Amino acid sequence: MSGPLEWRRLDGRVVLALLILVLAPLVPTVAVMLLAGAGLVPLAITTGSWLAAAALLAGLSALDWWFTSYRIGEERVELRKGALSRSRRSMPRDRIRSVDVTADPVHRLLGLAVVKIGTGAQGEDEFKLDGVARPDAERIRAALLLRDSTSDAPEDGGELARLRPAWLLYSGATASLILAVWGAIGSTVGSFSEVLRKFDVYRTIGEEFRAAPLWLGIGLPLLAAVGTGVLGSLLLSVELWWGFTLTREGTGTLRVRRGLLTQRSISLEEERLRGVELSEPLLLRWVGGARTHALATGLSESADGKQPDAKTLLPPAPRGQAARVGAAVLREREFPGAGLTGHPRAALRRRVTWGALAALPFAATAAGLAAAGWLPAGLAGAVALLAVVIGVGAGVDAYRGLGHRLHGRYLVSRRGTGVRRTVALQRDGIIGWRFERSVFQRRAGLVDVVATTAAGSGRCAVPDVLLGDGLVFADEAVPGLLTPFLEPVSRD
Structure with missing residues (x-):
């Protein structure tokens, strides 16, 4: 990488990457039009318009590339861009908490990557360098996550988990992936509706349905839908998680690498880690599987709709493996999810x-x-x-599924049936308490004890405990935080 004060442009191949992405759909579009019986004039108009739009977008991309540059100094990372309206952004290096590297198939073909630099602050935009040579991307990541010699981060590292191919079978019991596959199939059918109608596919299906017995006409499509969803979820899981590794680096960073076609490298600073969650969706729980998620400050709770959250530390896997990885991330001998206190x-x-x-x-x-x-x-x-x-x-x-306990420096809570979540939250990461009671809970003498934290969704609930037990539990979890608000009760 160049000197710390030198402004650098992104790699010029980023313009070619955009051109490939724009032109790639032209081939299937022309093929569909030919199958639908389109004439030469519509084909020529479509192709010409597409090529003109691609040329325009490539020109704009080249202009944007020419006026975009970045530099990495000793104290700050700076980015300037814009042809007509210039902008310049700066980020202090001591606030950088994550440097993620992503490369989709086109970027991989051209030897490029996308570098995302974030501070971990909720609602704050990240720096995005779209179109950096892959070796430079890795050097940028290593340089920005390097700790000072005075850092108290543990200097141990190593691999915490690696994908076993058998784990991919658990994706067949992941409802979110199955629904994503069904949605993609529905969208594809809608896009090719004219072609299907031209070849009388709809009419043929209707005739076969009317001719078949009712149980077969309903059961066979249902079985096909379930089978397609499961198979599609397996293939999607292969794309998402192939090559998955979770490592702890000596710089005090957890790093997840995954992806078959689109490769991703996601970093999480351990200083931001406040706990771990074992998530067991109903279908996955039935087959003995679970996921492992990080509870950390600055991590978004929502996914982008296509990829897992940055908080995911382990894909669907056997529950024992999920618990083992959770314990390793917490630096505990075992995950503190056993021996929980039941609820009334x-x-x-x-x-x-x-x-x-x-x-x-x-x-x-x-x-x-x-x-x-x-x-x-x-x-x-x-x-x-x-x-x-x-x-x-x-x-x-x-x-x-209800349960809670205090285990060393962790508050542990388990709840849920559709998605059962077991949360181990650092007690020193609790910044306040909320006690929530509905009308029915007051009549039953119950209360929801909610620990507020800056990590994850911002709350960790222990639902439906007796009021007195909940107050004692909260006071023991963080001694002194509730003391000014508690009054001793005479047992005479």
């Missing part, structure tokens, strides 16, 4: 009641259809009974 029976009644109430609309709908003669009475009764059983079962499962 009143919490069970609340969850069973809510589960039964959630089943009422389904039971009422079945009864209405039976009254209208659209559904046999026996089938309607079975549907209503099944809805109640599922609702009550979900309530019991939610209660069984």
Whole structure:
């Protein structure tokens, strides 16, 4: 990398990368038009317009490249850009908390990468150097994350986890990936609707459905949808997580590297780490899987819709492996998720009641259809009974998932049934307490104890504990924080 005061432009190949991205969809578009029977004039107009737009965008990209430059000084990182409206931004190096390197297939083909430099502050824009030579990107990352000799970060490092191919099978039980696959298929069908109609695909499917028995006409498409979703989620997981490694670097940084086509390198400074969460979505929990997430300051809770959050430290994997990685990240011998204190029976009644109430609309709908003669009475009764059983079962499962404890320097809380979350939060990362009670909780003598923190979503809840027990638990978790607000109660 050049001297610290030298302004540098991005790599000029970034213009070629944009041109490839713009022109790539032209080929399938022309192919679809040919299949749909488009004439030469529409094809010529489409191709000419596309090429003209590509040339215009390439020109604008070249102009932007010419007027964009950056430099890395001893104390600051600076970026200036803009042809007509010039802007110049500066970021102190001592505030840099993450340097992430990403390379999509086009960037990899051209030997480029995107470097994202962030401070970890919520709502603050990051520096983005889109179009840096890959060797330079790695040098920038190493230079910006280098600690001073006076840093108290532990100087140990090593690999904490590496993807095992068998773990990819757990993605078949990941509902979010299955829904993403179904959405992509639906969008593709909509895009090729004219071609499908031209070749009478819709009419053929309709005729086959009417000719087949009802159980086969419904069961076969349902089975195909589930199978396609599972298979698609496996393929998507391969793209997202292939080559995954989690390492602890001697600079006090956790680094995640992953991706088959689009490669990503995501860094997390351990100084920002406030705890670890084991996440077990229902389907994944049924097959014994879990994910491991980081609770850290400055990490966004939302994903970009296509990629996992920056907080993800381990993809879907066996729960034992997720717990092992969580313990390694926390520098503990084992993850503090066992031996949790149960919650009072009143919490069970609340969850069973809510589960039964959630089943009422389904039971009422079945009864209405039976009254209208659209559904046999026996089938309607079975549907209503099944809805109640599922609702009550979900309530019991939610209660069984409740638990909390203090384990060394961590507050541990577990809750949830659709997504069961076990959180180990550093007690010194708790900055306040909230005690929330609904009308029904007050009648049952229960309270939600919520630890507020600057990490993750900003809160870690211990729901439905007895009021006195909740106050004692909070006071023991962070001694002195609640003392000015507590009064001793006489037991006479």
